[in-house]
Amino acid sequence: MEKFKSIVKAMQFAPDKMKKNGLFETERLFCDLYCFEPGQAQNPHTHEGSDKIYFVLEGRGLFQIGREEKELKENEIAIAPSGQRHGVSNPGPDRLVLLVFMAPRPSH
Numbered sequence: 001m002e003k004f005k006s007i008v009k010a011m012q013f014a015p016d017k018m019k020k021n022g023l024f025e026t027e028r029l030f031c032d033l034y035c036f037e038p039g040q041a042q043n044p045h046t047h048e049g050s051d052k053i054y055f056v057l058e059g060r061g062l063f064q065i066g067r068e069e070k071e072l073k074e075n076e077i078a079i080a081p082s083g084q085r086h087g088v089s090n091p092g093p094d095r096l097v098l099l100v101f102m103a104p105r106p107s108h
Contacts, residue, residue: 001024001026005023005024007023007057007099010023010033011035011097013035013037013095014035014037015037018034018037018088020034021035025105028105029101029102029103029104029105030101030102030103030105031100031101032100033097033098033099034096034098035095035096035097036059036088036089036090036095036096036097036098037090037095038090038091038092039090041090042087042088044085044086045086045087046084046086047080047082047083047102047106048082048083049104049106050102050105050106051079051080051081051102051103052079053077053078053079053100053101053102054072054078054079054088054098054099054100055098055099055100056072056074056076056097056098057074057097058096059074059090059094059095059096059097060073060074060096061088061089061091061096061098062088062089062090062091063078063088064085064086064087065078065079065085065086066085
């Protein structure tokens with residue numbers, strides 16, 4: 001497993017939907033870079049038994065966790081605890097880049 005990565009090199013965007021770029025994955029967790037063009041979203045969903053952390057690297061995003069909704073900007077962080085419905089949207093006008101950690105890693 002590669003132990004060191006460049007965030008800048010991992011940043012990739014897709015025109016049709018939010019792009020997940022994998023950075024690290026072990027049996028216990030994953031770390032991804034989520035890249036959103038303006039107007040793209042991650043639809044609200046839940047994970048039983050896993051917590052998810054969102055850290056905003058660039059831009060601004062609208063985060064829904066449970067019944068709460070809040071806009072976060074660069075260097076702000078949020079947690080979606082196990083079982084809580086969560087999602088993210090990028091209202092624009094700039095791109096949104098998130099560092100996302102999830103543990104324990106869900107089994108698919």
